Amino acid sequence: xxxxxxxxxxxxxxxxxxxxxxxxxxxxxxxxxxxxxxxxxxxxxxxxxxxxxxxxxxxxxxxxxxxxxxxxxxxxxxxxxxxxxxxxxxxxxxxxxxxxxxxxxxxxxxxxxxxxxxxxxxxxxxxxxxxxxxxxxxxxxxxxxxxxxxxxxxxxxxxxxxxxxxxxxxxxxxxxxxxxxxxxxxxxxxxxxxxxxxxxxxxxxxxxxxxxxxxxxxxxxxxxxxxxxxxxxxxxxxxxxxxxxxxxxxxxxxxxxxxxxxxxxxxxxxxxxxxxxxxxxxxxxxxxxxxxxxxxxxxxxxxxxxxxxxxxxxxxxxxxxxxxxxxxxxxxxxxxxxxxxxxxxxxxxxxxxxxxxxxxxxxxxxxx
Numbered sequence: 001x002x003x004x005x006x007x008x009x010x011x012x013x014x015x016x017x018x019x020x021x022x023x024x025x026x027x028x029x030x031x032x033x034x035x036x037x038x039x040x041x042x043x044x045x046x047x048x049x050x051x052x053x054x055x056x057x058x059x060x061x062x063x064x065x066x067x068x069x070x071x072x073x074x075x076x077x078x079x080x081x082x083x084x085x086x087x088x089x090x091x092x093x094x095x096x097x098x099x100x101x102x103x104x105x106x107x108x109x110x111x112x113x114x115x116x117x118x119x120x121x122x123x124x125x126x127x128x129x130x131x132x133x134x135x136x137x138x139x140x141x142x143x144x145x146x147x148x149x150x151x152x153x154x155x156x157x158x159x160x161x162x163x164x165x166x167x168x169x170x171x172x173x174x175x176x177x178x179x180x181x182x183x184x185x186x187x188x189x190x191x192x193x194x195x196x197x198x199x200x201x202x203x204x205x206x207x208x209x210x211x212x213x214x215x216x217x218x219x220x221x222x223x224x225x226x227x228x229x230x231x232x233x234x235x236x237x238x239x240x241x242x243x244x245x246x247x248x249x250x251x252x253x254x255x256x257x258x259x260x261x262x263x264x265x266x267x268x269x270x271x272x273x274x275x276x277x278x279x280x281x282x283x284x285x286x287x288x289x290x291x292x293x294x295x296x297x298x299x300x301x302x303x304x305x306x307x308x309x310x311x312x313x314x315x316x317x318x319x320x321x322x323x324x325x326x327x328x329x330x331x332x333x334x335x336x337x338x339x340x341x342x343x344x345x346x347x348x349x350x351x352x353x354x355x356x357x358x359x360x361x362x363x364x365x366x367x368x
Contacts, residue, residue: 007038013045064098074108080120084111087124088131125306137177195255196304198269209301212267213254213274213335214309214317217245217281217295220326222262225290237290244284244291252277257308263321267309271299271339275363278329282365286327294328296320297363299335312354319351320360333359 343361
């Protein structure tokens with residue numbers, strides 16, 4: 001074995017017969033099996049922060065391909081391959097740069113088959129949504145690794161090999177998330193279909209528009225408060241905000257569409273259900289003094305497009321947020337009437353972008 005390790009001996013990374021020799025030998029073999037050459041292994045052994053090779057760890061089963069190679073394998077135009085990569089939110093590459101893998105071929109074949117049903121522009125729009133979602137999933141997974149594994153290892157004086165081993169194991173686990181994603185897409189597809197059908201049954205489907213309750217909620221004083229927080233405190237605040245919002249909206253049958261900084265957007269089909277969601281957000285957030293909410297809600301026809309919603313009803317709900325006071329959600333009178341729920345009248349408001357004043361009601365958390 002010593003002959004295989006001559007480069008490491010000369011570099012001072014490995015000393016035969018030392019107490020650490022067995023561990024280092026095992027680490028070298030481990031990294032070689034993962035596809036690293038000896039120079040890369042030496043760098044990793046000497047530098048605990050060396051993680052430039054992690055991409056290779058999950059890809060050692062196949063050599064890289066160019067966009068031109070992939071296009072030929074799938075029998076599509078090379079520009080389509082490049083367009084998919086751009087729509088996915090990945091860095092732009094040239095047609096002859098090795099940026100693809102054999103494992104990518106089935107995915108591109110599936111997308112190509114989709115042209116039998118959808119237009120190319122529709123497929124690219126869907127891929128943009130997928131790419132954006134996967135980017136957030138990847139960032140979240142990476143954050144978990146950096147905070148819970150890598151940083152404690154570095155602070156404890158762990159070696160580069162310790163960190164790389166942990167990273168490889170974490171990355172292997174992350175790649176197995178495909179089974180979790182498969183379960184989630186199945187369940188969320190069913191929810192989406194049911195939501196769409198219920199909306200049509202309530203108000204029809206006119207000119208691609210469906211009737212939905214749209215709500216926006218933000219945190220009062222978030223900007224000024226965040227300036228005084230440490231990174232850890234801010235992270236904890238954002239985590240509580242997102243967790244409470246997601247759990248509350250989902251539990252009551254709504255869909256949390258997105259977070260926009262300290263603001264969230266949700267939708268639901270049932271007007272009364274929308275009022276219940278907003279009331280519960282006020283109640284749940286009201287139990288945490290660092291999360292003071294305010295919001296706006298409206299009901300009517302919206303354009304559902306690639307996972308988001310557009311139209312004057314969406315703009316109206318967003319504008320009402322700025323008109324509300326802490327602990328209040330302003331609701332259009334039309335929504336309150338559709339929900340058949342009595343709320344306190346809150347007058348008529350002139351809103352930016354709307355020619356006529358909007359009649360609203362006030363939803364607040366009432367003491368029992």
